[in-house]
Amino acid sequence: MALAVLLLGVLLWLLHRNELEEARLALIKDILWVEQNIHFHLDSGEEKLTQLVAELARGDQPVETFEVQARGLIATSGDFDRILLRDAEGGLAAAVPPSVGDRSGEVVGEAAPWWSAFTLAKSIGRAAWSAPFAIPGRGQVFEVHVPIFRDHRFVGMLVGEVAVDSLLAQQVPWWVAEKYKVEIIDANGTTLGAKTNVQLAEPGPSHQVRLEPPGQGVAVVATVYATETNLARNLLAAAIFALAILAVSSLWTMRRHARRRFAAEQALRTEHAFRKAMEDLLTVGMRARDLTGRITYVNPAFCRMVGWSEEELVGCMPPMPYWSPDAMDSTMEWHKRVMAGDAPPDGFEIQFRRRNGETFWALIYEAPLIDANGRQSGWMASVLDVTERKSAEELERWQQEKLQRTGRLITMGEMASTLAHELNQPLSAIASYNTGCLNRLALPEFDPADLRTALTKLGVQAQRAGQIIRRVHDFVRKSEPQLKPCTLNGVVEDTVGFMEFDAKSRGVQLKVSLSPANPAVTADRILLEQVVLNLARNGAEAMAHTPARQRKLSIGVTCQDGQAVVSVADHGPGIAPDVAANLFQPFFTTKEEGMGMGLNICRSIIEYHQGRLWFEPNEGGGAVFRFSLPTRSP
Ligand code: ADP
Secondary structure, three states: OHHHHHHHHHHHHHHHHHHHHHHHHHHHHHHHHHHHHHHHHHHHHHHHHHHHHHHHHHOOOHHHHHHHHHHHHHHHOOOOOEEEEEEOOOOEEEEEOOOOOOOOOOOOOOOOOOHHHHHHHHHHOOOEEOOOEEEOOOEEEEEEEEEEEEOOEEEEEEEEEEEHHHHHHHHOOHHHHHHEEEEEEOOOOOEEEEEOOOOOOOOOOEEEEEOOOOOOOOEEEEEEOOOOHHHHHHHHHHHHHHHHHHHHHHHHHHHHHHHHHHHHHHHHHHHHHHHHHHHHHOOOEEEEEEOOOOEEEEOHHHHHHHOOOHHHHOOOOOOOOOEOHHHHHHHHHHHHHHHOOOOOOOOEEEEEEOOOOOEEEEEEEEEEEEOOOOOEEEEEEEEEEOHHHHHHHHHHHHHHHHHHHHHHHHHHHHHHHHHHHHHHHHHHHHHHHHHHHHHHHHOOOOOHHHHHHHHHHHHHHHHHHHHHHHHHHHHHOOOOOOOEEEEHHHHHHHHHHHHHHHHHHHOOEEEEEOOOOOOEEEEOHHHHHHHHHHHHHHHHHHHHHOOHHHOEEEEEEEEEOOEEEEEEEOOOOOOOHHHHHHOOOOOOOOOOOOOOOHHHHHHHHHHHOOOEEEEEEOOOOOEEEEEEEEOOOO
């Protein structure tokens, strides 16, 4: 733009110079033309005078001839304002038109301004021009002197007088006067006469040409009028410059604006790149939905998770392609809850399907999406693939189960030895009943009723032994827990049956108090019996150092607020605080031959039945282990 302005300036300057040059050339041409015109005019005048002189030299009456001829000459050609006839001494002989008094007091001789021309013409015998001089009332004039010789004798002088003003008036045409002020100046530069239409305040360029004849340093000068076109041109140039400056300044403003915009765009791009990098790096899936449930945004992590591309997902309405067909109803339920603003703040887990058909567990947190105006425009969710965590949990559960099974095997080993003792009891009873029967049979007389009683008791003991064997069988069987309705009174009674022998051998007194309500629960009876058996055996073992009188083990069943509670209270040393902290840890034992699995398994079994197992100090010393189970509604 600056270059354009510069070029424009140079162009204007060149144009101006060109114009000046042209004007100067025109001026020179015009002034030369004017000079030529005057020159021709004066030459022709001189020529005519010379012809008149020849005629006068021949005639006898020079004065009369002169007057006739001179009058004719002035009338036909405007070459001279006046024609004079002087005698050999320079005295005025005649004048056409006649003198009007302005030359009346004229001196002749050296003092006369025309004398040098007179003497020159006389001496060279040809026409000679005078320097300009002023005549009062006539202004500046100059003269041409043509000598008259008759028979080679100088007899007089024919003088043509040219007034500067009338010369300019006649010889400078109007079109020249329109353009220039035309002056005739003498050798000193003094203006002798001028032709002008305008009063020049400030002269323009001028040019001068010597005027020959009359010579003597006389010159014609033309001065150009300072025209108004200059003002117009200057105004135009100023307007162009103003426009250029305006254009430059607006360009500058635009540049600043563009730079600001560019900087803002740059900042935006940086911000966008930062966000994009962050978004791409996220391993958490992000998904936005509008208030109608349509997906409006998904991040790359979400796309990777489900296997559908962003283009395929954005715009989808429920049911979404990644919803698991097996969990369609529950997923729809969750969707409705989220849309109603009822999503749990700590997230929820849901099963989704990948594009390849694989299902996975997703942990979803939903939060309202607030737009720039502060209005809710939808929901934003973060989606975590928790399949691995889930399977880890699953694995843990499985391991726990395995552990329990192992525990059960261990308990089984323990139980096997117990049962071996237990089996001893009915078997020795059977043996003794059998001996009794045989003894009775050996008698010559025997009461069959006695025999029946003994045999019935024997049968009962045999059944008991069978029961013991079945328990072992049931326990060893690697089956899932069999949940069936059963009563807790029954469970405790059966367990006490198993415990009796063991208790007796340890000198422990068993005290059972059953609940009159006889609460019913849904449970695996064998497992519950195992729990009671474990607790009872622990209690009995704890009382090893208790005085024999106090070795009492109380097993009770109570029922309260829909919960059935079984308690096993002993009078042992109680639970020491350091033991209490680890009581339920697997493999924790204080016994030399203990496995430390019992309580841990007991708690797992009770928790499996949605119950709780805990212990408290016994009021009369020792410990009470209690477990509660939800009762079955009738
Ligand atoms: P184990 O009987 O094989 O040692 P348990 O898990 O049944 O394994 O018991 C762990 C420990 O808890 C026992 O070693 C014992 O120290 C303590 N304990 C259990 N029951 C009682 C009780 N009734 N009184 C005192 N200590 C007990």
